[in-house]
Amino acid sequence: MNMVPTIGIETHVELNTNSKMFCKCAVVETENPNESLCPTCLGLPGALPVPNLKAIESITMLALSANCAITKNGMFHRKNYFYPDLPKNYQISQFDLPVGVDGSIEIILNETKEIVEIERVHMEEDTGKSIHKGSGRIDSATSTLLDFNRSGVPLVEIVTKPVIKSSKEAVSYIEELRQLVIDLKISEGKLEKGNLRFDANISVAQEGDNELGVKVEIKNMNSLRSLEKAIDYEIKRQTKLIESNEVIIQETRHWDEDKEVTSSMRSKEGSADYRYFSDPDLPNMILSDEFIDNIKKTIPILPSEKRDKLSETGLSISESNYLSKSEEWIYDLFLKTQKITNDTKSTFNLITGELQGQLRKAGTEELPEWFTSERLSEIIKMINENKISFTSGKEILTNLIKNEIIPTKYAEDNNLIQDNDSDEIAKIVQNVIESNKEVVERIKDGEEKLVGFLVGQIIKSSKGNINPSIAKDLLLKEL
Amino acid sequence: MNIANLSISEISNLYKNKELKPSEVYKEVFTNASLSESIIHAHLKLFQDEATEASKLSDERYAKGNPLSDIDGIPIAIKDNINLKNHETTCSSKMLSNYVSPYDATVITKLRNNGVVFTGKTNLDEFAMGSSTENSAFGPTKNPWNPEHVPGGSSGGSAAVVSVGSAIASLGSDTGGSIRQPASFCGVVGFKPTYGTVSRYGLVAFASSLDQIGPITNSVEDAKILYNSIKGHDPLDATSIKESTVEIPTDKNAKIGVIKELMEEGISDESKKEVEKTIKLLEENGNKVVEVSLPLTKMALSIYYLIAPAECSANLSRFDGVRYGIREAGATSYEMMENTRAEGFGEEVKKRILLGTYALSAGYYDAYYGQALKARSAITKDFENIFKEVDYLISPTTPTPAFKFGEKTENPLEMYMSDLCTIPANLAGIPAISIPTGLSKEDMPLSIQLMSPARTDSSLLEFSETIEKLLGFNQRTLLLEDMK
Numbered sequence: 001m002n003m004v005p006t007i008g009i010e011t012h013v014e015l016n017t018n019s020k021m022f023c024k025c026a027v028v029e030t031e032n033p034n035e036s037l038c039p040t041c042l043g044l045p046g047a048l049p050v051p052n053l054k055a056i057e058s059i060t061m062l063a064l065s066a067n068c069a070i071t072k073n074g075m076f077h078r079k080n081y082f083y084p085d086l087p088k089n090y091q092i093s094q095f096d097l098p099v100g101v102d103g104s105i106e107i108i109l110n111e112t113k114e115i116v117e118i119e120r121v122h123m124e125e126d127t128g129k130s131i132h133k134g135s136g137r138i139d140s141a142t143s144t145l146l147d148f149n150r151s152g153v154p155l156v157e158i159v160t161k162p163v164i165k166s167s168k169e170a171v172s173y174i175e176e177l178r179q180l181v182i183d184l185k186i187s188e189g190k191l192e193k194g195n196l197r198f199d200a201n202i203s204v205a206q207e208g209d210n211e212l213g214v215k216v217e218i219k220n221m222n223s224l225r226s227l228e229k230a231i232d233y234e235i236k237r238q239t240k241l242i243e244s245n246e247v248i249i250q251e252t253r254h255w256d257e258d259k260e261v262t263s264s265m266r267s268k269e270g271s272a273d274y275r276y277f278s279d280p281d282l283p284n285m286i287l288s289d290e291f292i293d294n295i296k297k298t299i300p301i302l303p304s305e306k307r308d309k310l311s312e313t314g315l316s317i318s319e320s321n322y323l324s325k326s327e328e329w330i331y332d333l334f335l336k337t338q339k340i341t342n343d344t345k346s347t348f349n350l351i352t353g354e355l356q357g358q359l360r361k362a363g364t365e366e367l368p369e370w371f372t373s374e375r376l377s378e379i380i381k382m383i384n385e386n387k388i389s390f391t392s393g394k395e396i397l398t399n400l401i402k403n404e405i406i407p408t409k410y411a412e413d414n415n416l417i418q419d420n421d422s423d424e425i426a427k428i429v430q431n432v433i434e435s436n437k438e439v440v441e442r443i444k445d446g447e448e449k450l451v452g453f454l455v456g457q458i459i460k461s462s463k464g465n466i467n468p469s470i471a472k473d474l475l476l477k478e479l
Numbered sequence: 480m481n482i483a484n485l486s487i488s489e490i491s492n493l494y495k496n497k498e499l500k501p502s503e504v505y506k507e508v509f510t511n512a513s514l515s516e517s518i519i520h521a522h523l524k525l526f527q528d529e530a531t532e533a534s535k536l537s538d539e540r541y542a543k544g545n546p547l548s549d550i551d552g553i554p555i556a557i558k559d560n561i562n563l564k565n566h567e568t569t570c571s572s573k574m575l576s577n578y579v580s581p582y583d584a585t586v587i588t589k590l591r592n593n594g595v596v597f598t599g600k601t602n603l604d605e606f607a608m609g610s611s612t613e614n615s616a617f618g619p620t621k622n623p624w625n626p627e628h629v630p631g632g633s634s635g636g637s638a639a640v641v642s643v644g645s646a647i648a649s650l651g652s653d654t655g656g657s658i659r660q661p662a663s664f665c666g667v668v669g670f671k672p673t674y675g676t677v678s679r680y681g682l683v684a685f686a687s688s689l690d691q692i693g694p695i696t697n698s699v700e701d702a703k704i705l706y707n708s709i710k711g712h713d714p715l716d717a718t719s720i721k722e723s724t725v726e727i728p729t730d731k732n733a734k735i736g737v738i739k740e741l742m743e744e745g746i747s748d749e750s751k752k753e754v755e756k757t758i759k760l761l762e763e764n765g766n767k768v769v770e771v772s773l774p775l776t777k778m779a780l781s782i783y784y785l786i787a788p789a790e791c792s793a794n795l796s797r798f799d800g801v802r803y804g805i806r807e808a809g810a811t812s813y814e815m816m817e818n819t820r821a822e823g824f825g826e827e828v829k830k831r832i833l834l835g836t837y838a839l840s841a842g843y844y845d846a847y848y849g850q851a852l853k854a855r856s857a858i859t860k861d862f863e864n865i866f867k868e869v870d871y872l873i874s875p876t877t878p879t880p881a882f883k884f885g886e887k888t889e890n891p892l893e894m895y896m897s898d899l900c901t902i903p904a905n906l907a908g909i910p911a912i913s914i915p916t917g918l919s920k921e922d923m924p925l926s927i928q929l930m931s932p933a934r935t936d937s938s939l940l941e942f943s944e945t946i947e948k949l950l951g952f953n954q955r956t957l958l959l960e961d962m963k
């Protein structure tokens with residue numbers, strides 16, 4: 001029998017607002033615990049929440065960008081559960097009236113576009129952090145330290161419908177969502193900092209079954225790698241259970257990063273009845289048409305729109321996807337340069353290969369302002385027209401990153417212009433063949449790799465002014 | 480001259496004319512407190528040193544002719560569920576018996592900026608849940624008119640201190656009548672403003688959608704003065720409303736409705752008579768008085784006892800022994816939280832948390848809490864409609880005068896009934912005031928309640944002054960006279 005997995009993903013995105021969701025405390029990045037606190041985010045008696053307008057703008061922007069219907073008359077609910085790092089022992093969240101519902105996000109899987117349907121996008125506040133001593137879990141810890149710096153930081157939760165079919169698709173979805181929040185400038189989008197945190201709901205059913213299998217929630221996946229591994233592991237685990245006619249328990253399981261297995265987690269509060277009710281401390285969240293229209297106006301170009309634009313230049317879907325997830329300036333540089341060179345492939349290769357590689361080596365992410373698409377185009381053109389060798393192109397590129405040069409002038413000044421006069425080259429080729437007779441014999445006997453050696457000799461004799469491909473062509477003709 | 484019987488404006492004028500000093504007034508109210516406290520136990524804490532100091536600073540301001548406001552140097556007591564920086568806020572609960580607040584409530588900031596002298600913190604039913612202060616973890620407050628009777632609640636301490644003269648005025652909080660009912664029992668004025676006109680920031684929440692801070696005073700004028708100094712939009716309270724006062728007639732043209740359902744069975748003849756007496760005076764004054772019907776007021780109690788416990792069940796979750804308050808040891812953190820809550824909360828509080836948790840539980844929400852919300856909007860609508868016909872509504876404040884200790888503790892429903900007339904105003908978010916009218920056969924104070932549309936607080940206070948004058952009742956407890 002053929003098993004089909006179905007996956008839904010809940011992602012928490014930490015917004016990059018200056019202050020927390022319901023108080024004026026700064027959102028801080030510090031190792032010093034309990035630095036940014038006030039009566040509200042510490043849940044002191046009598047303190048009240050006041051919503052952060054910037055956060056509501058951010059979530060509205062995200063919900064619109066994910067093609068959601070916006071709830072114009074929404075509200076905040078209290079989600080009740082006891083946990084030491086939840087200061088009020090309820091979390092201000094949203095229940096049946098989230099900011100956005102019924103959306104979709106386009107993702108790329110290899111060379112195809114897929115649509116991941118979004119169930120809801122809602123606003124909530126983060127909890128504090130628990131540091132359990134003597135054990136990883138609260139029940140068995142000898143003591144627990146609490147840090148409330150994170151308490152009250154605005155979080156957006158995005159929940160997909162159960163439509164994802166593989167771990168690869170799940171990874172691609174998170175990559176897309178990450179790029180989306182970065183492009184919208186509403187979150188730093190750094191996975192390693194916990195800006196995006198995800199849980200996966202996984203079930204497996206027999207192919208053709210109308211009903212989904214028993215849902216298991218997986219928590220504690222801290223990277224895309226662990227997301228992929230955990231999903232694959234869980235699919236295998238559930239498939240095995242079904243195949244041996246065993247029961248799958250609906251539960252929450254914990255991904256163990258070291259052992260690379262999921263294990264059953266004891267639930268927080270027996271059965272989870274969160275007793276949601278509208279928070280009487282907060283008025284309804286009214287999002288006026290005017291407010292929504294103003295947000296729409298500020299939405300920048302989205303990753304999917306970038307891909308469409310890139311595809312128009314002739315890039316493949318995966319190449320477009322790669323550039324849509326690169327830094328903004330790389331995307332811009334490609335489009336501008338491609339427009340001048342009209343050579344999509346060379347432009348893409350030089351930017352994503354040589355340029356990005358050199359920058360990575362130099363440990364920088366930015367280009368100097370003189371590094372314009374015009375100057376880059378000069379290099380590409382010279383290479384394409386065989387005026388310089390690719391090696392010389394690289395050299396010019398390296399220089400252009402460091403110094404304000406004009407590539408064509410630099411090539412001339414540094415004798416990088418290739419000698420493309422075939423007669424001249426033919427003479428040099430003849431000379432090289434004459435003085436390397438032994439090598440020529442060996443090539444004829446089948447040692448083809450020695451061709452490269454002779455080409456090297458030719459270039460050496462010409463002081464690097466010979467186009468290697470022309471030299472090689474001539475050499476092979478002579479041989 | 481009995482200073483404690485003077486009005487705020489009289490004291491303020493004496494200050495300005497240098498005929499009286501804030502420190503003298505404070506000394507007088509402190510003497511009253513030291514004489515009365517052993518009998519009535521109205522304060523949980525007296526800030527003697529701090530208040531003496533503050534009153535002397537106020538002396539200096541008047542001496543220089545620079546008082547901060549018209550209430551500079553007025554001694555005011557604060558209900559102990561309102562946060563005052565660096566003082567305990569116990570809410571009369573063992574849970575918070577050791578809790579010291581690091582911040583001021585917005586109302587305190589406002590009063591502080593106006594130069595008020597804080598006399599101390601007053602007793603209440605634990606977390607403001609109750610109608611007699613019998614639920615205080617630190618012992619009940621007694622009624623200054625007769626210590627065998629309850630002072631009402633939950634702001635029993637705040638009403639008693641004004642009644643006995645150990646403060647010139649006080650702040651209370653009113654969730655279902657917690658200002659008006661004790662004010663009525665103690666023969667003083669109690670005013671619950673429109674929901675959202677006074678910031679709740681710093682008031683320890685009982686039921687957030689119903690709670691409102693308000694003044695308890697000797698006269699309507701004092702209530703007006705105090706209300707004006709604590710009201711106003713607060714950016715720290717999202718439910719606080721931007722000022723937009725609505726005016727309604729306050730003279731002979733004001734039309735008054737008598738709520739039929741609050742003049743029927745369940746209301747004592749004595750309480751009804753006070754309303755009838757007031758109606759007669761109003762009619763003589765030229766006002767039109769008509770009978771109106773608000774059938775849903777009969778459901779108010781049931782609605783209230785679903786909504787208030789539901790909200791409180793979440794509001795009181797934060798008291799878990801983790802960050803502040805008492806802590807009872809346990810083998811795990813969950814056991815610690817359980818033990819702390821078992822030990823820290825009193826019976827009434829536990830009862831309401833259980834009630835509220837149940838009403839919000841999966842499978843019961845729609846039947847209980849959901850229905851209560853619907854009924855609440857229906858009541859609010861009913862009030863809006865009735866206010867198209869009349870300007871004010873009149874009723875007794877309480878079904879009976881102050882009852883005796885223990886009389887209703889065995890029967891919670893009867894205890895809850897004492898808030899029958901006051902709860903509707905909280906559900907509808909409208910302003911309501913209790914004005915003393917006379918004494919019962921047993922010489923206990925009686926009052927009438929006046930309600931008006933949302934945001935008409937100023938008109939309500941102005942019209943109440945007229946009624947107060949028409950009634951001409953100004954008797955006070957003789958508790959201290961007997962002692963002096």
Ligand SMILES: [Zn+2]
Pocket residue numbers: 020023024025036037038039040041042152
């Ligand atoms: Zn804060």
